[in-house]
Amino acid sequence: MPTSEGQVVPLCRFAIVAAKFNREVVERLVAGALAAFRQQGLDDRAVDVVWVPGSFEIPLTAQRLAASKKYAAIVGLGAVIRGDTDHYDHVCRAAADGILQAGLTTGVPVIFGVLTCQTEEQAYARAGGPEGNKGADAARAALEMAAVMRRLDDAGE
Ligand code: INI
Numbered sequence: 651m652p653t654s655e656g657q658v659v660p661l662c663r664f665a666i667v668a669a670k671f672n673r674e675v676v677e678r679l680v681a682g683a684l685a686a687f688r689q690q691g692l693d694d695r696a697v698d699v700v701w702v703p704g705s706f707e708i709p710l711t712a713q714r715l716a717a718s719k720k721y722a723a724i725v726g727l728g729a730v731i732r733g734d735t736d737h738y739d740h741v742c743r744a745a746a747d748g749i750l751q752a753g754l755t756t757g758v759p760v761i762f763g764v765l766t767c768q769t770e771e772q773a774y775a776r777a778g779g780p781e782g783n784k785g786a787d788a789a790r791a792a793l794e795m796a797a798v799m800r801r802l803d804d805a806g807e
Contacts, residue, residue, distance in 0.1 A: 662722055664697045664792055665715045669728035669764075671704035678777035679727040679763060679785030686789035705730050705764050706741050709748025716758035722796035723759040724752070725788045729773045730766050742766045759795035763788030 664687065668680050680699060687697055698721075702711050705728030712724045726749045732738040745764045753760035763785055767773040775781040 662692065662696060662796075663720055664692070664723055664725065664789075664796070665712075665721045666697060666699045666725045666727055667708045667711045667715065668699060668701050669703070669705045669708060670701055672729035672731060672770075672773065675729040675765065675770075675773045675777045676727055678774075679729070679765070679783065679788075682778055682783030682785035683725055683727060683763070683789035686783075686786035687793070690790075690793055692793075704728070704741065705745040708745055708764065709752050712749060712760045713752035713756060716752055716756035716760055719758070721758065722799070723761060723792035725761045725763050725785075725792045727785055727788060728764040729777070730764060731770055731773055732768050738766075757799075759792060759799060761788045761792045761795065763791075 666680060666683055668676050670676070684694055684697060688694065700711055700715065702708060708726040708728055712726050715721060716724050728745060730738055730741050730745065746762060749760050749762045765773050765776050765784055776784045
């Protein structure tokens with residue numbers, strides 16, 4: 651968007667796609683991501699948060715948002731916790747492969763911020779507990795990748 655001085659302001663909107671499954675954990679990841687964006691001077695209004703049923707649904711939604719070209723990067727946030735069956739493996743694989751595909755097919759960075767844990771305790775530890783906040787890490791990765799893409803654009807690569 652051109653400013654009054656004629657400079658071009660780089661695209662600086664981001665989106666978070668958050669899974670409602672294990673919502674208490676994911677809300678902490680979202681809060682961590684928003685705080686990390688804020689720390690880099692990005693207002694909450696520059697970050698759209700879209701909630702989806704589970705981590706399995708993150709890729710399609712992230713791909714659609716990325717294809718809109720409205721966002722510098724998309725952050726996928728979810729928490730997959732192992733249960734008694736092998737459902738966990740399918741959800742983890744689909745989320746990881748799908749998030750990768752969403753980025754590769756659109757050329758927009760899509761960040762993998764999905765916890766894949768054996769226990770609830772491990773998940774809470776990584777959602778603002780002793781192991782940090784992986785939502786905040788994912789937001790920082792989104793900012794870094796947005797800057798990398800912008801540099802490559804500017805260099806014509
Ligand atoms: N989705 C998650 O995000 N985390 C989980 O731990 C999980 N488990 O364990 O089942 C989960 N399942 C739901 C899945 O993501 C889809 O929403 C569902 O299969 C409908 O497509």
